Amino acid sequence: MDHTSPLEKLIRAALLAIVIIFFMFPIAWIVLMSFQTNESILRIPPSLIFTPTIENYVALITGEMRTAAGSLKLDFMRNLWNSVLLSSASVAVSLLLGVPAAYAFARFKFRLGEDIAFTLLSFRFAPPLLVLLPLSLYFKTLGLTNTYIGLIWVYQLICLPLILWIVRGYFEDLSPDIEHAHRIAGYNWFQTFWKIAIPLALPGIAAAGLLAFIFAWNNFVFALVLASADKQPVTVGALAFVTASGIQYGQIAAAIIFSIIPTFVLAMFAQRYLVEGLSLGAVKG
């Protein structure tokens, strides 16, 4: 039965509309900007009426930026590829290391266990710049400056603690009896981890992986300091739009649209894993 009055429905709709407008406005504005030339963006007063152009997108794809001062080389597509590569590789490495570690922290009591887990979390407390200075010196010595491997390694500072702590919580929520039952049924430790713990924690692993991906994707300062142009992700690459002859707003907007797409697609895909409650009903509460 529906108990909501028409007035309540109306208020609810109005509130929802306000929230949606509030959050969607910047994105809508950027979408509009990306189809305008710099001149029409900067005209005063601003107007919603303009002749759409795909010039900005063409410039990004072809890698040629025409400004008032002339044509500039642009490596945006390369940056985008770097972002995809760095973020996915970092998350993959983090999952590979973090998920088993999370399981260990959740299930086994060992000496200094809590301290190690907390130390890993504390990596997220320190301002990145504090870490970067000594790190850049080490990287120079080790020959890791401006390499994908070096960056993926540093990105573990972002991804690993996140995955470790989120996934650990999920493992802790699983009833150990389910795993015990599987062991007693005749499976060894690893089979139980693989067939029971991982599938049941999958929503958590997916959520942690997605979050880690977004954090890695949005990182700016590590790549700025430790990599040069050909290895830099979009966040750093966007600096190129600030040219001697002005800021290329239209192209920035188009670049933003491009760089949202991967995380957006990933979030849509992971959504079905994010639905919790897979383990409900297995254990009497």
Add this chain to the structure above:
Amino acid sequence: MNQLAIRSLSKSFGAFKVFEGLNLAADSGEIVVIFGGSGTGKTILLRMIAGVEEPTSGHVEIAGENATDVAPEHRGIGMAFQNFALFPHMSASENIAAPLRAARAAEAEVESGVSRVARLLKIDHVLGHTPRELSNGQKQRTALARALAAEPKILLLDDPLRNVDAKLRFEMRLELPRLLRQSGATVLYVTQDYKEAMALADRIAVLSGGKFVQVAAPEDIYMAPATLTVAKLFGDPSINMVETTVRTAGKSATVDILGESVEIPASYAAYAGRKVAFCVRPEAVSLAHKSDGLHCEVQAVTPLNERVVLLLKSTGGWEFLSSLPSSAAIPTTGEKLRASFASKGTHLFDLETGERLDG
């Protein structure tokens, strides 16, 4: 040879001792019920036998071999958990098939094995369902089926009827003994329900205060409880008790029940002067209008199944219960009678040690 034995098994968490020096042996095909209240460590004991919990000291023997270094998957044990612990992402049939697949059985064997136990437990119509779609009773049966599937030599059942409704519990109490006998396994069955224990057990091991206070056949536990605790745990309505002292007069022995002297078998004369708990089972209390016996008055009459329970009060104020068959002549509330106590259901326990005194 014992199929299963535990040797001076102890478990403590820090300074807290759950139990200490437990010894128990079970023969092939024997059903041993481990009975005890909550928090006595029954579940921990089963987990240790299954190998998923480490004992603080002592060890478990399976088929005469020390199993300390044997991993849970190699112990050849089937176990049903109190919370069922079904694999939530697998169907009921995959749950039941798990132990068979682990033993690398051929697909045809897995199928026939699953359908055999499913038919036995009457869950063959829900095999395709996931645990979430099963009722509590079906979950419980699935868990039991999974434990039985690989025909283990040892079966550990951790209060499997705890989380099912009363009707199903009653049905299962009738079905289980046959099922367990059929499996031929050595069964350790944990419960806090004394009726379940009496119905299922070849022997009952009463766990209390961190040790087995009595390990004996159900009749012996009931008729000759080793301690006051055991006497109180078994029986519904529970045993009547009053604190008193044994006295002797010539050859006979008596106890004083709040000012009134009651004769007890002369063999108790040896305990003259001993402070005791005088205990009598409600069904051993008989009531009559006669010249001897404890004076008492009926306070309340409550029918309970096929028996009637009477609350009585002696002249001195001792309140006790009598349980009579419904077919007997039932006194009415307010009626004054004399009560006498059949020696078979009457026990004296030392008040200090709690141990039963032989009469």
